[in-house]
Amino acid sequence: MNRYDRRGLxxxxxxxxxxxxxxxxxxxxxTPGTEGAARAGAGRLRGGRxxxxxxxxxxxxxxxxxxSGMTDYIAxxxxxxxxxxxxxxRIVSQLAExxxxxxxxxxxxxxxxxxxxxHDGRRCTAADVRYSLATLADPRRSPYYSQFYADMDAANLKxxxxxxxxxxxxxxxxxxxxxxxxxxxxxxxxxxxxxRWEQGIGSGPFRLAEPGDSAATGRRVLARxxxxxxxxxxxDEVEVSTIADAEARLNxxxxxxxxxxxxxxxxxxxxxxxxxxxxxxxxxxxxSQALTLEMNIGHAPFDDPDVRLALKLLVDRKALVDTVLFGxxxxxxxxxxxxxxxxxxxxxxxxxxxxxxxxxxxxxxxSKLTLxxxxxxxxxxxxxxxxxxxxxEAGLTVTxxxxxxxxxxxxxxxxxxxxxxxxxxxxxxxxxxxxxxTGSEGAFNVTGIxxxxxxxxxxxxxxxxxxxxxQAGLDELQAHLWEHGxxxxxxxxxxxxxxxxxxxxxxxxxxxxxxxxxxxx
Amino acid sequence: MIRASLRxxxxxLALLLAVSLGLFAAVEVLPGDPAAQALGMNxxxxxxxxxxxxxxxxxxxxxxxxDWLDGLLSGDLGTSASTGLPIGPLVAERAGRSLVLxxxxxxxxVCVAVPAGILAGSRPGSARDRTVSVFALVLLxxxxxxxxxxxxxxxxxxxxxxxxxxxxxxxxxxxxxxPDKLVLPTGTLxxxxxxxxxxxxxxTVSETSGSAHVEAARLxxxxxxxxxxRHLLPSVRSPxxxxxxxVIPYLVGGALVVETAFGYPGLAGLAAEAVARRDAVxxxxxxxxxxxxxxxxxxxxxxxxxxxxx
Numbered sequence: 001m002n003r004y005d006r007r008g009l010x011x012x013x014x015x016x017x018x019x020x021x022x023x024x025x026x027x028x029x030x031t032p033g034t035e036g037a038a039r040a041g042a043g044r045l046r047g048g049r050x051x052x053x054x055x056x057x058x059x060x061x062x063x064x065x066x067x068s069g070m071t072d073y074i075a076x077x078x079x080x081x082x083x084x085x086x087x088x089x090r091i092v093s094q095l096a097e098x099x100x101x102x103x104x105x106x107x108x109x110x111x112x113x114x115x116x117x118x119h120d121g122r123r124c125t126a127a128d129v130r131y132s133l134a135t136l137a138d139p140r141r142s143p144y145y146s147q148f149y150a151d152m153d154a155a156n157l158k159x160x161x162x163x164x165x166x167x168x169x170x171x172x173x174x175x176x177x178x179x180x181x182x183x184x185x186x187x188x189x190x191x192x193x194x195x196r197w198e199q200g201i202g203s204g205p206f207r208l209a210e211p212g213d214s215a216a217t218g219r220r221v222l223a224r225x226x227x228x229x230x231x232x233x234x235x236d237e238v239e240v241s242t243i244a245d246a247e248a249r250l251n252x253x254x255x256x257x258x259x260x261x262x263x264x265x266x267x268x269x270x271x272x273x274x275x276x277x278x279x280x281x282x283x284x285x286x287x288s289q290a291l292t293l294e295m296n297i298g299h300a301p302f303d304d305p306d307v308r309l310a311l312k313l314l315v316d317r318k319a320l321v322d323t324v325l326f327g328x329x330x331x332x333x334x335x336x337x338x339x340x341x342x343x344x345x346x347x348x349x350x351x352x353x354x355x356x357x358x359x360x361x362x363x364x365x366x367s368k369l370t371l372x373x374x375x376x377x378x379x380x381x382x383x384x385x386x387x388x389x390x391x392x393e394a395g396l397t398v399t400x401x402x403x404x405x406x407x408x409x410x411x412x413x414x415x416x417x418x419x420x421x422x423x424x425x426x427x428x429x430x431x432x433x434x435x436x437x438t439g440s441e442g443a444f445n446v447t448g449i450x451x452x453x454x455x456x457x458x459x460x461x462x463x464x465x466x467x468x469x470x471q472a473g474l475d476e477l478q479a480h481l482w483e484h485g486x487x488x489x490x491x492x493x494x495x496x497x498x499x500x501x502x503x504x505x506x507x508x509x510x511x512x513x514x515x516x517x518x519x520x521x
Numbered sequence: 522m523i524r525a526s527l528r529x530x531x532x533x534l535a536l537l538l539a540v541s542l543g544l545f546a547a548v549e550v551l552p553g554d555p556a557a558q559a560l561g562m563n564x565x566x567x568x569x570x571x572x573x574x575x576x577x578x579x580x581x582x583x584x585x586x587x588d589w590l591d592g593l594l595s596g597d598l599g600t601s602a603s604t605g606l607p608i609g610p611l612v613a614e615r616a617g618r619s620l621v622l623x624x625x626x627x628x629x630x631v632c633v634a635v636p637a638g639i640l641a642g643s644r645p646g647s648a649r650d651r652t653v654s655v656f657a658l659v660l661l662x663x664x665x666x667x668x669x670x671x672x673x674x675x676x677x678x679x680x681x682x683x684x685x686x687x688x689x690x691x692x693x694x695x696x697x698x699x700p701d702k703l704v705l706p707t708g709t710l711x712x713x714x715x716x717x718x719x720x721x722x723x724x725t726v727s728e729t730s731g732s733a734h735v736e737a738a739r740l741x742x743x744x745x746x747x748x749x750x751r752h753l754l755p756s757v758r759s760p761x762x763x764x765x766x767x768v769i770p771y772l773v774g775g776a777l778v779v780e781t782a783f784g785y786p787g788l789a790g791l792a793a794e795a796v797a798r799r800d801a802v803x804x805x806x807x808x809x810x811x812x813x814x815x816x817x818x819x820x821x822x823x824x825x826x827x828x829x830x831x
Binding site: 195198218 | 601673677685688690781782784786795800
């Protein structure tokens, strides 16, 4: 069974929303707003109207199942509370007071905070959570996220009492929080469908000030929810506008038309570095895109571990980051999940060794390769060209086979059957990555890593209820992938935003800014 | 005039029909139909087939095309795949804004480029002609996005006279209430389209300026301004009208770049977003409206051209 759909991954690949799961069992959850409160510090002002611009969809919507624009996602994450949120290297609970698995991780019990009300005054109950999860698990209503809930028995979700819901699973999934609830679990009132989505009624720290006004004007105004059950937002209002082009967003910021430009280009960030009128905010590796060269070990010559190692050794990662990302990124270390929960911190950084790479390639008799590459994100074609030059230093001739970015992921069979290709993925937590991208069950196993021993390692890890033991299993898997896998992760293109000086407290959950933590000068 | 219009109409309708067929086919060849997109690529075939039948996607291409065309003609632009709501109001709003932008640019072309073309063409080879022609050639050779970048750098960031991005929030024609946000996109759009019109007008006027009846008027001692108004302009009205009409399709193409560069929320920008997000319904509707406007421009140009033939 495949647990992730193509669109979800394609969206990630395009940087639409870094939706990925992570975390340990929610007994380890932080309290709501912990990170924000820590960031907020003393002396931050309450009030003000933040004008934010991001790329939007042609048709905007607040329907969590079908939204695709960044403006939609930024608004949705302020209007709807999630049960739990991925905040970099940990998962924090939001609406959920607790999420506890049973002894064999075949069922979870979710208990929500008391006194939570939706923006229309209705009380938020376990029945609303049941409806929300059932909606997210329905492929018709939630095409992007239903695969995250494929192991949840949606028909048998049981309301235990007003605040408690029991979630049965179809098989043991000790990583259900990482792969499901921590990934995407917004809660909305029972019966939300059709045009009612556009009222944006949730229980979040902001409410929609002018429902229904966004579709035509491309703008939404969010107002602070003064009756919020948790820590109240600092800003009075947030105006979310659509500006499709990254350079135009930066221009609008410089021209004083907006206070916050969401997602600027690496070139724009590099140019703005010495500009005191603009502050650059970086998402770090936790909120980034992983830029990879994927070697499929099911195809020659990558069935030879020495060839895979040679390529990992010959690539000059820093040169790629400096040239293609204008230095606005991090060097990768052949693993997805850097900076996120569950990442194996003990793995050493791989250093460049052209001499050894040349000798390994010569022994393997490999002197020519073809790299399939598309401009999935700006700069990928340039990266491929630079890699060709680097490979030549080790005596390897690489020919680039261009592919169309628009249809790259649509033709998934070709992606799965290509021996060597450049791909950009959302940087997901290790547990989520190994579930979808490796093993015989992995829907997007583009490196072809599989086999009974590997599958056993993976499923054992997923069924291990004890968090420490599960992390040990995950560490082992990552070490195995670093040594033997086909991922060559050369860089991480982090989320790059720009604000006017004085806009403070910008923190992210899966590359999306937490509006409730931001303050104005 | 009416008879001429009626004669040209079938060809224009045939062109539009061909465009609509091309647009529908282009959307068709994109990988993944709405059913596959809704269920994800790993959906089981039975379920996919059921949804395809529900959505009518299992019917022949031509039957679906006729249905789509029927909807467009009856004013039903369809519903968005992402919102499930009718896209008519959204398209109307965006079209209204584009009309404001295109109308303003056309006005600038008529009021500035056409007179400049006439002045240059009336004295071919003069310093005035050479200056205007070189200026037009330079503008014409600069891509819209480069010109937009230069104008933003000078007038928005440098002089701080105008906003760099056209964040127009008013609905439809509400853009008129924020004229400062219209200046730079209108200027960019009008500059390139105007240079195109200017060269056409200049060529026509220059050609007529050397004709026998104009030369005769000059030899008879008629003052130059009278030669222009009485003898030259009446002869070039139709070709000038034709040049202006040809600017309309030019503006449609330019709007795709200009609306994106200035973040102007118009119809061309919507079409570009629809392509990026693979929203077939929106792309079909916006594409057809833009094609209809461009075709109307060609039709008007044809009509203006036909008038000058005896």
